[in-house]
Amino acid sequence: MTEDAASRPEARAPRGFADRRGRDLVAERRLVQRVSEVYERWGFEPLDTGAFEYADALGKFLPDADRPNEGVFALQDDDDQWMALRYDLTAPLARFAAQGWETLPKPFRRYAFGPVWRNEKPGPGRFREFVQCDADTVGSDRPEADAEIIAMACEGLQAAGLAAGQAVIRVSNRKLFDGLFEAGGVTDPIQKLTALRAIDKFDRLGWEGVSLLLGEGRLDESGDYTKGANVPKAVAATIEAFLASAGDGALSRAETLNRIAQAGGLGATGESALEELAAIDRALTAMRVGEDAVRFDPTIVRGLEYYTGAVFEAELLLETIDEKGRAVRFGSIGGGGRYDDLVARFTGERLPATGFSFGVSRLASALRAAGRGDEDAVRGPVVVIVFSQDDMQHYLDAVSELRNAGIAAELYLGRAGMKAQMKYADRRGAPAAVILGGDEIAAGQVTIKDLDAGRALAAGITDNEAWKAERPGQRVAPRAELVATVRAIVDAARTAS
Amino acid sequence: MTEDAASRPEARAPRGFADRRGRDLVAERRLVQRVSEVYERWGFEPLDTGAFEYADALGKFLPDADRPNEGVFALQDDDDQWMALRYDLTAPLARFAAQGWETLPKPFRRYAFGPVWRNEKPGPGRFREFVQCDADTVGSDRPEADAEIIAMACEGLQAAGLAAGQAVIRVSNRKLFDGLFEAGGVTDPIQKLTALRAIDKFDRLGWEGVSLLLGEGRLDESGDYTKGANVPKAVAATIEAFLASAGDGALSRAETLNRIAQAGGLGATGESALEELAAIDRALTAMRVGEDAVRFDPTIVRGLEYYTGAVFEAELLLETIDEKGRAVRFGSIGGGGRYDDLVARFTGERLPATGFSFGVSRLASALRAAGRGDEDAVRGPVVVIVFSQDDMQHYLDAVSELRNAGIAAELYLGRAGMKAQMKYADRRGAPAAVILGGDEIAAGQVTIKDLDAGRALAAGITDNEAWKAERPGQRVAPRAELVATVRAIVDAARTAS
Incomplete structure (x- = not known):
């Protein structure tokens, strides 16, 4: 059976795909196991959908050509339909809920974990296959459903090994900016996007830099000029108030909402967003979720298009040391929010839904780097x-x-x-x-x-x-x-x- | 976001891919968990390879065309290399072992579980994605390594929920027939295959039918004539002795080997196969593995090309009732064997290996049908x-x-x-x-x-x-x-x- 050296295949894993063994793998599995136990105790049932979805169900629009579009691994089945490997666990849930809604308990709570695939350029620490763990409630428009997801995520992260104070979930509402832009007469999509991008740079540039980017534009130290969003002064003033409330770590959730309300200029849509956040706060407080564990932060802007209301972002606060001995913050390890239109893509009927997702390998490596790994798991x-x-x-x-x-x-x-x-x-x-x-x-x-x-x-x-x-x-x-x-x-x- | 009904995608899972929920899923996960605990106690470490392998590493030879070959889900990466989803867990292990052999402990024991994908025609109960659970030892040519895999598989099946007597592992050696054919002058591959197919029909046709198919040929009741293998009389006589020893449930492993030895005509290759089986028997007996749990059965012919020595097949003996109220035997739920040439495909150097694999969903549904499911798992x-x-x-x-x-x-x-x-x-x-x-x-x-x-x-x-x-x-x-x-x-x- 031994072939000539020339005809032998090379033993190598495809680019962007990792082999995982022993210690790391056992730690990841225990992490998922512990989080699953929490999610089941909260009444979320497990669901496993297949690796493939039809490409149209994923919301990707493939050209009728040999080369499927970027971002997903797609292939044509023998009946000529395009299938693609799932790139997250939310799109398959939306398809599943739309397909079987008549037979499901309503609301439907489910959790899921498993690999997802992204057809992106691989690089160091950047994989094309990784494990996500999600929990979602489909069919409830109650703010208590958002609050439950947030509170459960907190308990899940603790079960995974994070101590109190090592993580925070920041919460906002998509409709705050929608309302602000609407009321301030900002209607151009490019202008909105430029403004949101400016806000996203607050950490690095401070208010001074952000205010330039919200106005005419900004010349950076290297001499590059970035054209600004040119939003009205009143809108910029409200954004400044947002950033101040987000930056003030001493504010409680209720105080943050007060500050935002005082800033004004939110319009009807923004006001309704504030009401939703207030209801989430009441439910979180009723569930004894601490002010340190969950904060309101109006600058949270989740990238995904499909969010329609509350958005969440889980940030690790523990500092770890990188290979060069520098202190590093891990930053975001997950997030989620309310997406009331995703199931309607199939059925035409609005079906409210909310959920949270985190990256398993990313959390496991953060825990390991912080010395909170599961050392017992490594014994031979x-x-x-x-x-x-x-x-x-x-x-x-x-x-x-x-x-x-x-x-x-x-x-x-x-x-x-x-x-x-x-x-x-x-x-x-x-x-x-x-x-x-x-x-x-x-x-x-x-x-x-x-x-x-x-x-x-x-x-x-x-x-x-x-x-x-x-x-x-x-x-x-x-x-x-x-x-x-x-x-x-x-x-x-x-x-x- | 709601689109016109005509432009809405249909909510449906791709053909041959199943959504699995609650009860069944929890039962499958517990099964894998329990088997994993056994495998880890036996010193097998977990390994997770990616979903994709390069097509050449899977041993598939893809045409340089748009349409990848049958059997696997394949696609071309952006650097033009063909990748395919793994169709089992053995091929990725061979690639992994060849790639990292210098750094691995030798022998290397690993277990793995996860989905595998087959691009086959889907049908009722016939899926294109299913979960397998494998354990393999790479780098040991000792018969004790085969015996260990077999004994551990027995313990794993018990941990999964099978009582003693509900399963049997049948063991044989590929080289028995190799030796028999060699010594009897049967060299034509088609003739060999026809003979093996005839043996495979023993259950249904009995010796009378099989002997016709080993000789000139057989006319069945419907009037169809099947051309026979036309093997020499001495070869047919040995096969008859094989079948008699396999059919006699009262024989111990040692007695079965005696019967085979008495039948003679095995040639040097067949004799060495007998010696290997005797050594496996000694190790099994030393490990107190009962004669009922593991039997020798020279008619076991595993389909896969790559086996080179001992072969195993796990059969469920418990009877279950199908939806029409008939008693059904589940039959084979897994198997394995020794494959000493698979790593050599990459390296050119022989690396002995042996392993066992079973279908997780198949075993779980057998247990459920037999009323041995994990009922505690289903509570809401x-x-x-x-x-x-x-x-x-x-x-x-x-x-x-x-x-x-x-x-x-x-x-x-x-x-x-x-x-x-x-x-x-x-x-x-x-x-x-x-x-x-x-x-x-x-x-x-x-x-x-x-x-x-x-x-x-x-x-x-x-x-x-x-x-x-x-x-x-x-x-x-x-x-x-x-x-x-x-x-x-x-x-x-x-x-x-």
Whole structure:
């Protein structure tokens, strides 16, 4: 079967697709498991739709050509219909809800997790396949439904491993700017977009820079000139009040709403947005959601077109150290909002919906970088060393006793000698190696190497003599005490980590 | 955003792709979770490769044309390379092992689960996306590695919910027939294939029919003539002995091997296959794997080309009732074997490997059909009924108390009245509904409807007066006893099911 070197395929994963193993994968799965438990306790049922949707259902309009459009992985089925891999979990939910609405409990709460695919240019840390975890309520127009999603997201993030104060969910309402622009006579879509982009630069440029971009335009230090949005002065004044309220971390949710109301100029649409936010605040407060955990921030502008009301953004506040030793804020790890028109694309009838989504790998790597990863998840199995084929029964008995006691264990199954086997055990992250040589077997004994102690000694982590006496690198025990001895080592390793 | 009816997309899942919800999905996830725990205890680490592989890595040879070949979902990346969605979990493992072999512990044990995609004609119960769960050891040529995979598969199937005696793993070795054909002078590939197909019909035709198909040919009852394989008499005699040993359920593994050895005519290749099977038997016996759980059956012929030695097939023995009330055997739910050449496709160097794979949905539906499903998984949340916006705080407190006690609970968030809310709770599979009307709140009480009791009464399942007294459909409790009262109902429902 071996082919010529020239005709052999190269072993490589496609660009932008990652292989994930052991430690990272186990941590991600536990994270999803813990969040799922929260979501189920809140009455959200699991849903799994297929990887493909018809392209028209995804809201992409494919040209009738060989090359499907950018952004999605699309192909033509044998009945000539275009299918595409889902790029998020919201579009498939909208299709599912429209398809089966008659038979679903109303409102319908569901959570989902799984890979999504984006046909974008891959790069370092930029993948074309990643796991999202979503929760949505379809069929409720109540602000309590938004509040529930927000409160549940908070509890989910805590279950994932974030301590209080390590994350904040910022909430706003799309209709605030809609109303503001409407009342201020800003109707040109390009002008609106330019204004929103200016607001988005507040962090970097401050009010001075933003006010130029809302006005005539701004000349930056490199000499580049950016044409401004040229919005009316009254509109700019309201935006300034928005930014001030967002920047003032001491304001409660109710106080933020007061500030916005005082700024005025919101028009009927903006006022109704304020009322919705006030109702969300009442529900959040009734659910005892702290002012630190969920804040109102009128500058939150979620990119997706389809939001129609409340919008949410989850931001990590914990600082982590990057590979160059610099403190880094992780920033946004998820978001969501109300999208009352998405199901109507199929049915023509408005069906209110609201939801929250976060990136699983992104949250997991933030937790890992912040030292809040699930270290217990990384231990390899105990390795039983193999010397002679004749003693296989002894090795198999040892490995099976350990497993029956709930300790992960394996037999070395290569053909290498003792030294290579110890190296293998080390590479596996094994807490211990079990040695049953001829002498041990004859004496009814077993030698157990404490590999963690060995690693600690080798790394010079401890030279404390008492510690060495308590955790020698190697101990000989009666064969009957195999499980108890190994368990003591595994437990010590767990406590120490 | 609402478009004209004519321009609206139809809400439908692509052909051959299923939406899966609640009960079935939870049962499948628990199954995978339990099997994963077993595999990790045996020292297999999790691996997740991407959905796509380069087409050449999958071993498919795509024409340089618009239409990729049958069987896989393929598309051309923007650098013109063909990529295809994985059709199993073995090909990606071979690619991964070849790519990173230098850095992996050797032997390398991994398990994996996830969707695989087949671009085949969909039909009832025939999907183009389904979940597989695999475990493989790469880099060990020891028969103990095969035995370990087989023994672990047995333990995994038990953890999934199969009782002893409900499944059997049948084991054979590809090289038995290779040796037999070689020694008997059967060299024509078509002749070999015809002979193997004849053997595969033993269940239906018995030895009489098979012997005709191994000889000149066979005229069936409808008058159709099937040309035979025309193998030499000695070869046919050995095959007869194979079939007799396979059909005799009383034979131990060692006795089956004896029968095969006595039949003779296996040649050097066949003899080495027998030796491998004997070593697998010794290891299985050393691991206390029962003769009923794993049998040798020389007629096992796995379809896949790439097997080079031992082959396994897991068969469900439990009988289930189909929708027409007939007893049905589920048959094969998985299999595997040794494939020592698959990694060599990339590297040119032989790397021994062995593994086992099963279909998750298929096993889950077998368990469900056999009444061994995970009924506990299907309960909906407790539903708190909503009457007046003014009493929202009371409802939210109740729902949050229940959740904090670990009981799944939700607030009704639609806009419908009491009757529709009770219907909603019933549709959700709620064990109980919590009623906090104005009167209850004023009196410091809560009314709790036991919906299971209500369903049982409605269905006439019980008219026992004592039972009714013990589990009335509805009870009024002091508000402080909300959690205790609901818990009693949830626990009673769990015990009864």
